[in-house]
Amino acid sequence: MIWLLGNRGQLGQDVEQLLVEKQEKFISSDIEVDKRDKERLKSFVNGKQVDWIVDCSAYTAVDRAEKEPDKAFGVNAHGTLNIAEIACDKALKLIYISTDYIFNGEKEGAYSEDDTPGPLGVYGKSKLEGEINIKNNVKEYYIIRTSWLYGHHGNNFVNTMLDLLNKKSEVKVVADQWGSPTWTKDLARVMVHIIESDNGEYGVYHYSGEGKTSWFYFTQEIYARARTHGIVKRDVKISPITTEEYPADARRPRNSYLSKDKIKTSFKIEVPRWQDSLEEFLAEIKEE
Numbered sequence: 001m002i003w004l005l006g007n008r009g010q011l012g013q014d015v016e017q018l019l020v021e022k023q024e025k026f027i028s029s030d031i032e033v034d035k036r037d038k039e040r041l042k043s044f045v046n047g048k049q050v051d052w053i054v055d056c057s058a059y060t061a062v063d064r065a066e067k068e069p070d071k072a073f074g075v076n077a078h079g080t081l082n083i084a085e086i087a088c089d090k091a092l093k094l095i096y097i098s099t100d101y102i103f104n105g106e107k108e109g110a111y112s113e114d115d116t117p118g119p120l121g122v123y124g125k126s127k128l129e130g131e132i133n134i135k136n137n138v139k140e141y142y143i144i145r146t147s148w149l150y151g152h153h154g155n156n157f158v159n160t161m162l163d164l165l166n167k168k169s170e171v172k173v174v175a176d177q178w179g180s181p182t183w184t185k186d187l188a189r190v191m192v193h194i195i196e197s198d199n200g201e202y203g204v205y206h207y208s209g210e211g212k213t214s215w216f217y218f219t220q221e222i223y224a225r226a227r228t229h230g231i232v233k234r235d236v237k238i239s240p241i242t243t244e245e246y247p248a249d250a251r252r253p254r255n256s257y258l259s260k261d262k263i264k265t266s267f268k269i270e271v272p273r274w275q276d277s278l279e280e281f282l283a284e285i286k287e288e
Contacts, residue, residue, distance in 0.1 A: 002026035002195065003050045003092075005035065005083070006057030010154035011097065014188040015056060022192065030057070035079030041086055052195055053087050054095045055080070058127070062101070063249040065122040072126040080130035084137040093140040093198075095191055100147035100179060100208070102128040105253025110212075112259045113145075113204040121250035131204070140202050142194055144187070144263075147208045147256050148218075150281070151184030157215070158281070161222050165232045175216035175240030179256040180208035183277040193267060201266045206258035209274025216240045218274075225279055229286045 002019065006012040007028035019026045033044045035057050058076055059065065065072040080096065087094045101124035102117040119125045134141050150156035158181075164171050190207055213221070219238055226232040243252065260271050 001048065001050050002052045002054055003045060003048070004028040005033075005053065005055045006030060009056055009058075010151050010156060011149065011184045011187060012056035013153045014151055014184045015054060015191060018185075018188050018192050024192070024195075035082060036074050038082040038085070041082055045086065045090075050090070050092060052093045052095070053083060054191060054195075055083055056097055058097065060123070062121065062123045062252075065126065066249040069122045069126075072122050073129065076123075076126035077129035077133065081133040081137070084134045087141075088137045088139075093142075094134065094138050095142045095144065095194060096130065096134050097187075098131050098143050098145040098204075099124065099127045100145060100256035100258055101253065102131070102145065103253050103256055105177075105255045107255060110257045110259035111206070111255075113206055113262055120253060123250060140200075142202060143204045144191065144194075145204065145206050145258060146182050146187055147179045147258055148181040149184060149187070150181060152281075152284070153184070157181075157218070158222055158278070161219050162226060162231060162285075165223055165226065165236050166234070168236065169234075170237040170239060171219065172239045172241045172245075173216045173219045174243055174246050175214050176242055177252055177254055177256075178212055178214050179253075180210070180212060180258060181218055181274045181278065182208040183272075183274075183281055185281075186272055186277055190263070190267070190269060193269065197267055199266065205263040205266070206260055207263050207271070208258050208260065209277055210260065210271040211274050212257045213274065221275060221278060222282075225282050229282050231282060231285060 007016045008030040059072045102119050103111050104118035117128050150158040
């Protein structure tokens, strides 16, 4: 049986839907079972025949984390330690979702799983500490670092851009930060595939959409495809700006492009081009 944490979050909702479709046995929880409260976690899981923990719960407000470091570390680091200790005590396998923001962005090429982390902000530091807590306590774990996540549920870049494109005549977007957009449904499929494969190749993996882009080019693609689908029906100017021109509390890595070679080889998967996933996502929006 699978214990899914964060089932009402952006990623968790897609994971839960997929588990239902595949008729997997699972239990789920969200903020009503606070990750920071170890006794509450233990009480929730005691007596249940759980084999896997899938942890989609996280504090993800990157800028707000700079003003709320205790809360960010409370959930992403200390809360993850609670999960890791429960997994250790009960000999459970664990999937933990981490982030490209554990890197400083100074590398020229794609980041591999073995590259040295150097997070720039509180969010990245708290997620990295979560990773360390898992490595120090759990034998059978999969840490999956992802990037630029978007989906049907919750706040994300694509939904924000669609809203702005329908309201403004000009949208200014950062053009000097590079990475890969990732659709939550693609990541959910990979997570469930890992559980089904159960191949014993534990460790850290990277997963994001195939291909590299900037926020600016990503927005251009969103706009062009949204116009084709009739989701955006007006002319909008999309203007590139620098990181320095965009005010933000948290520093972002200039390059957070992740290599997927390891996960492709270990789990024999093909990673969809980020453009194809965006097209499928927008087609689903059109049908809603």
